[in-house]
Amino acid sequence: MLWSEAGPSAMFTESMDRWIGSMLADEHGGGDGPETVVEAEMVSKSIGILCGNSVADRLLEVYFPECSIEWSVVEGGGVSPNLCVALLQGPARSILQLERVLLNLVGRLSGIATNTSQWSKVAGSLRVAATRKTAWGLLDKWAIHIGGGLTHRLDRNDALMLKENDIAAMSEDDESSTDAITRIVSGLPAENESFTTVEVRSVDEVMAAARAWDNRDSRLVLMLDNMGPSDASEVVSSLLEEGLRERCFLEGSGGVTIESLSKWLDCGVDVVSSSRLNMGITPTDFSILVRGS
Numbered sequence: 486m487l488w489s490e491a492g493p494s495a496m497f498t499e500s501m502d503r504w505i506g507s508m509l510a511d512e513h514g515g516g517d518g519p520e521t522v523v524e525a526e527m528v529s530k531s532i533g534i535l536c537g538n539s540v541a542d543r544l545l546e547v548y549f550p551e552c553s554i555e556w557s558v559v560e561g562g563g564v565s566p567n568l569c570v571a572l573l574q575g576p577a578r579s580i581l582q583l584e585r586v587l588l589n590l591v592g593r594l595s596g597i598a599t600n601t602s603q604w605s606k607v608a609g610s611l612r613v614a615a616t617r618k619t620a621w622g623l624l625d626k627w628a629i630h631i632g633g634g635l636t637h638r639l640d641r642n643d644a645l646m647l648k649e650n651d652i653a654a655m656s657e658d659d660e661s662s663t664d665a666i667t668r669i670v671s672g673l674p675a676e677n678e679s680f681t682t683v684e685v686r687s688v689d690e691v692m693a694a695a696r697a698w699d700n701r702d703s704r705l706v707l708m709l710d711n712m713g714p715s716d717a718s719e720v721v722s723s724l725l726e727e728g729l730r731e732r733c734f735l736e737g738s739g740g741v742t743i744e745s746l747s748k749w750l751d752c753g754v755d756v757v758s759s760s761r762l763n764m765g766i767t768p769t770d771f772s773i774l775v776r777g778s
Contacts, residue, residue: 534562560631613634
């Protein structure tokens with residue numbers, strides 16, 4: 486949905502344009518400078534994974550067509566201190582105007598990709614996924630993908646997900662959470678183009694959802710909300726006892742940290758999701774240095 490053989494999808498390109506446009510608007514033109522044509526090196530100052538090449542290309546293509554950029558490191562490639570990752574060429578005025586926006590974009594996205602890569606290495610065979618808590622929307626999701634993580638839903642229309650508030654809004658008067666889940670899940674369509682997720686907060690809610698979903702061709706994603714590895718192990722055991730484990734895809738969510746990944750790996754879930762992949766990360770440090778005319 487974000488990329489094809491032809492390059493960025495329309496959805497991804499539109500997202501790029503929104504964020505780039507907002508950042509440039511905040512720059513109020515970015516000041517002035519000479520028209521002398523210069524070359525400038527974009528240099529990494531730390532170890533990490535490069536991300537944001539396609540967004541930077543879009544920045545120049547739309548707003549600074551008089552400038553060019555030649556990448557020496559591909560998107561998803563490794564960077565290290567003092568490595569020249571790209572060479573910019575164009576009027577000094579334009580290079581100075583785009584400098585900060587370009588560094589902000591590539592720095593943040595590379596930071597997310599680097600952080601996600603670290604999570605993926607620690608998680609081993611356990612997959613790690615994003616949540617819908619993002620600062621830069623689809624740009625964050627792209628960086629998570631480049632780092633080896635799963636993007637999860639891109640928006641609310643991307644897949645059917647019933648979270649706590651959805652279930653509460655659909656519940657009838659004096660109906661318990663397990664009864665509501667049983668009734669709602671039983672009424673869900675059997676076929677879904679992507680996947681169906683139900684957020685559950687206890688073993689009883691897990692079992693209610695799994696029983697209501699049984700005998701369908703597709704698997705039900707059960708998001709174990711703030712249940713932790715210990716409760717997740719109990720969930721796995723309960724599903725196995727009733728022969729329902731293969732009908733469910735288990736997602737650990739809430740309070741997941743990189744330090745707790747080994748416990749999640751041992752408890753038997755299929756994936757964990759966390760906003761810590763992209764929220765509050767340290768951007769990768771880059772600089773742009775003009776070489777001269």
